[in-house]
Amino acid sequence: MRLSKRNPALQPHRTYYSIHHPDPLPFPPVQTAILTSAIQHVPRLGFTPDALIAGAKENNYREATLNLFPRGVYDLVHFYLVTQRLQLKDRVQFSEDAKLGLTQKVKTLTWARLQANVDNDIIGHWQDALGQMSLLENIPASLKELGNLADEIWYLAGDKQVDFGWYTKRAQLSAVYASSEMFMTTDKSEGFADTKEFLERRLGDVRSVGGTVGGAMDYAGWWAGNGVGLARSWGMKV
Structure with a gap:
């Protein structure tokens, strides 16, 4: 439904x-x-x-x-990111009588987006995509799109809370999603079971909403530091 x-x-x-x-x-x-x-x-x-x-x-x-x-090539990566975000609402549809809490819905939606990289058979090339996203000139657009995805997931999960925590939750989910996506690129477990466990563990870490007020800025720093370092390790000129 x-x-x-x-x-x-x-x-x-x-x-x-x-x-x-x-x-x-x-x-x-x-x-x-x-x-x-x-x-x-x-x-x-x-x-x-x-x-x-x-x-x-x-x-x-x-x-x-x-x-x-x-x-x-970044235009191709960005196009993929946007189209996959727009398809998420059709990919996961909760029935009105589903007995799922907000956390479970967020986990289901986040996993569905990660799984899309597998279903579209691009997971083997996703490290290259992450490298493109980590280039300095592409970081602003990449962060904006990541924020849009987090916003979409919380909205589709039914989040209606309007307070300062609204921003914190989205920053936290952005960081969880990005780290899970990076983990997935090296996961050799069957059905990416280790990635799913990693995602559940990270979501559990931020279940108490409102933990880090500076979450968005912390994550931006992580992307610019670790992300660029990762791109360099792949031989990209950053």
Whole structure:
């Protein structure tokens, strides 16, 4: 059963919730068509210019059309992030009579987003995507999109609390999601069971909402430090 409909006029303000205010895709039609095709080539070619070229050719555009993507491969990564966030509300649908608490719903939604990287067969290339996200010029857009995902997960889980904790919870979930996603790229356990355990443990650590007021800034520092270091370890020029 689909998630119950909500009257947007009765909802507290949110920075983002796609169920009522869907984002337009981050690119106009020509670029969207190319990127949609290019994503299908990522399992084979990775997040690379070759995937973009393959997407352009499938849509009868020349390779020169890639000049439409000023951020290069990162535009492909960003497109994937946005489309997967927008699909989350259809990927996970709670029945109205489901006896699930807020924490369980957040865990279910977060795991579903992580699992999408497996289902789309791109998990083997996700370290490269993380490297692109960690480049200094891409960090602001990456952090913004991560915040949008955390916002979406809490909203779809039914969070209606409006106080300063609203910001803290989203910062905490952003950090939990990012660390779980990075852990998943090296997880060799069957069905990514170790990642699921890692996620549950991290969510348990922040179950008491409102722990760190500076969570958002702490996480931004983590991304700029550890994320860039990780990108360098992969041989990227950062």
